[in-house]
Each structure stands twice: as C-alpha cells, then as structure tokens.
Amino acid sequence: MDNWHYLLVLAACLVITAPLEIFGDGVYRQARRAATAILPAAAVFVLWDVIAIFADVWTYNSKYVTGIDIPGVMPIEELLFFIVIPLCGLLTYNAVTTILTWLQRTRGRVEQTK
DSSP: OGGGHHHHHHHHHHHHHGGGGGSTTOSGGGHHHHHHHHHHHHHHHHHHHHHHHHTTSOOOOGGGSOSOEETTTEEHHHHHHHHHHHHHHHHHHHHHHHHHHHHHHHHHHHHHHO
C-alpha cells in the first residue's frame, strides 16, 4: 500500500479542492485557460526535474511510488504533481478571489444603506 502514497496525496488534493469549482467562473469549466496557466510552468519544472534526476541530485523512493514511469525519466506521480498542485492552487485562488469580491460588494451595499 505504501507505493500508492504519492498518488493518494495528489488525489486527496483534488478531492479537497474540487468543491471550490462552484465559486466564480470555474477552473474546470475553462480548461483551455487552466492549461495555459499550468502547462508552461509544468514544462519548466519537469525539465528541471529530469536534469536533476540524470545528474543524481535526487531520486524517488520506489517504496512510495507505483513503479509506473515515464520510461527512464521519472515516476508518473512526479509528472502529475506538476499538474495537480497548480490546478488545486488555481481552484483555491479562483474561490478566494470570488468570495472576497462578493464580500466587498456586500459590504459596499451595507454601507450604502446606512
């Protein structure tokens, strides 16, 4: 079961942030916009990871990954990390921005009625 830890953490991040999709314009509903935000940064960090792996700067403990690899490069979990975590960040940012905007509007209406 230990070899599922990394994937389970990524899945938990998605499950916890999924309800945030109801706030604002949504992230999943704007997949092209989300991809435009996530993929360039993910590409840079994947390249950085590949360089570090080939330079023996770091490795992955086979006890905590599934063993499904991008052949000779990195565990699939590591690639998913660079997509899932920014996606969760976008969901959180979108929700917080929407809620703060709503609170400012509500506060403005309350102050106007005084």
